[in-house]
Amino acid sequence: MRTPSLPPKPWTKPSVALTLGVVTVAGFLLLDTKGVDVAGAFVKTGKDLVTLFLQPAAVHFTVWEAVQGIVLTLALGLLTTVFGAVPALFGGLLAARNLGPGWLSALLKGFVSLIRAVPTVLWVLIFAIGAGLGSVAAVVGMTFHSFGYLLKAYSEAFEEVDHGTIEALRASGASWPAVITQAVIPGAWPGLLSWTFLRFEINFTTAVAMGAAAGAGGIGFDLFMAAGYYFNLREVGAIAWGILIVAAGLEYGATRLHQASRAGHK
């Protein structure tokens, strides 16, 4: 039986808000700006952003090469989604509280929490020690979070399957594997699909980050070079636009899928 939430003590909300506010203000005052002209930097950034977004131009690569970079990054994102989704499907079935024992569910979800506590970039770098910087380390490293996220999402989708349906099939003598493939998965299917696509979108932006920070190549690497090596603002702008369009497109698709799966559920 779930214990109900504790009644809020009157001083809890304001004191949390106050603490956060104090920390924020203190941070600004106490943290070291290392002699950087802050006001000037803001002005410069403002100008930079205008240049960036309104005057994009690529110098060190052609449009075709940029497209290749994006496709490579999409490929990395896709691989990590697939490699995360397949084990997460099995794990999600085991971790769903209506399908498996409670202790197993808690164990799996706890294990996944641990995995996700290590930032993705660190996973990739750790694997890069053995496999070298490149797509192998990137994909394997990114798959940890992909798996963890999808396991939790899938298990929730399975838990939402109507208990009565499962009851009916068990009452007619169906085995658990049959119940799972004939009732649970078809029932949870829209949710599974939409979560997977949502994760693909996240994996794309993560792959961009890994290209910049962990040697995975692709458009992220181009970004890193344009900003950190060539210092070419207009090129950064061009790349930012490219990423923005793809990511926003994926996000739009994922949101529509998610809403459709939610609607079907009501």
Next chain:
Amino acid sequence: MTGVGAVHKIYRQRQLWGGVGLVLVVIVTVGSALIAQFDLVEGFAAFPKALVWMGTNFVPDARAWANLPKILLRLGETVVVSVMATTAAAAVSFVLAILGSRTTRFHPGATVVIRALASLGRNIPVVAWAMIFLLAFGQTFLTGFLALFIESLGFLTRSYLETIDETASGPVEALRAAGTPWAPVVVHAVVPSVLPSLASWMLFMLETNIRSATLVGLLTGTGIGFLFDLYYKSLNYPSAALTTLAIVVVVLALEAASTLLRKVIL
């Protein structure tokens, strides 16, 4: 169509679409592996190899423990910057969401503009923002702060907009039907109904930001990410391991605190 044929048809259709789907997934996956030059065999082999390596070499030693004060200091800085970015973004997003919500109907143009800006902040990866701000603000905390701030602004504004549209529409309609002017509607209908969800989103954002902060720090030479990068590049793996461990502890502690806070707030 009647008779057994009608029944057959359903199963044939399902099998056909299922087969097509599976083939498609396989083609896309293999294609991605080719594009990314991802060697599947190498990938699967790297996995156990790396885990074994981690067990032996990626463990803190005495020298690593001596670095603990430095690590904790950097970690503290990172946490503070994350809190600052999340709090500031939450405050600004709150205002933006109220102005841009279709429920509060402040101004029809505002909705479009605010949603577009939020998408910009959110779909350009935090990595890209970090690189942009690096150019003006250098290796100070402001770079990380601003990158996280913009990213959080994008995410929270959209989340808040959705929350307002979902939860407040009922009370808003009621008050509006009674002829209440705009500002009191916001204060008395919108704010009370959405505040718990907003707080919950903010906690979620904080957890995400702590993880992103490592990545940002790595790229911009600030915070705990910088320290990890330092140890990593100097092949001081035991210290890198200790840094990772410290990050894991902080993330898990934050998750626990956040779960507790949620029970009290919601």
Next chain:
Amino acid sequence: MSHLLEIHNLSKDYRGVPALIDVSLNVKKGEFVAVIGRSGAGKSTLLRCINRMVEPSSGRVEFEGHDVLALGRRALRSVRTRVGMIFQHYNLVPRLTVAENVLHGRLGFKSSWAGLLGLYSISEKRRAWDLLVQLGLEAQVHQRCDLLSGGQKQRVGIARALIQDPRLILCDEPIASLDPGSAKVIMDHLRRIADESGITIVINLHQVDVAAQYADRIVGIRAGRVEYDGSPKKLNKKTVSHIYGTDSQDMLVGGLEE
């Protein structure tokens, strides 16, 4: 064997709260038994103890001579294939078609692999079609079940139970969510099935008039105990009000959802 189903001294309590107290009941093959009583009296629990969807606290359930409560996993599955069950909320897979839901009734007969892959034989598909015709659902064969009316959904549920070729069908408040017209259609189908195929029916109802109209025998449950077990003809207002603990007139108004 003389009785298809024998229940001896069945008791069930949930963490100290008794749901069934010393219930004994014997059902002959082909009987149409209606179990009546208030919500929470124990009707659902009783039904679910029969096919062991709920584990009783004590007592014995014998179906076709087998001690249901002592069966291992595989034997229990085998017994369950001979017991069909229909539910108040139909319990179909909403996104799948009528035909697919009906064929789900055959999964209990399949080996793990065939069940996993959902492979049905031609004869099974033929039987599914015949049942759909019997229940007037041929036009809906390709229809997704979430688009059906309540009465149609329940008929799919009945077809799913019938495709098992069961000896006994347990019905847990099957008409509680239906309007009177659809309810009559369902009850007529159940009565026809009992008369034509000799399948035994045990049905939970909270509408006494419906029970009296269709059943050969009525069992009245109150607070977990059997308070009446006999012909509907011998059921009078005093007995009904004793079972329900209120004025019996209230109970004769049509099917209200719990």
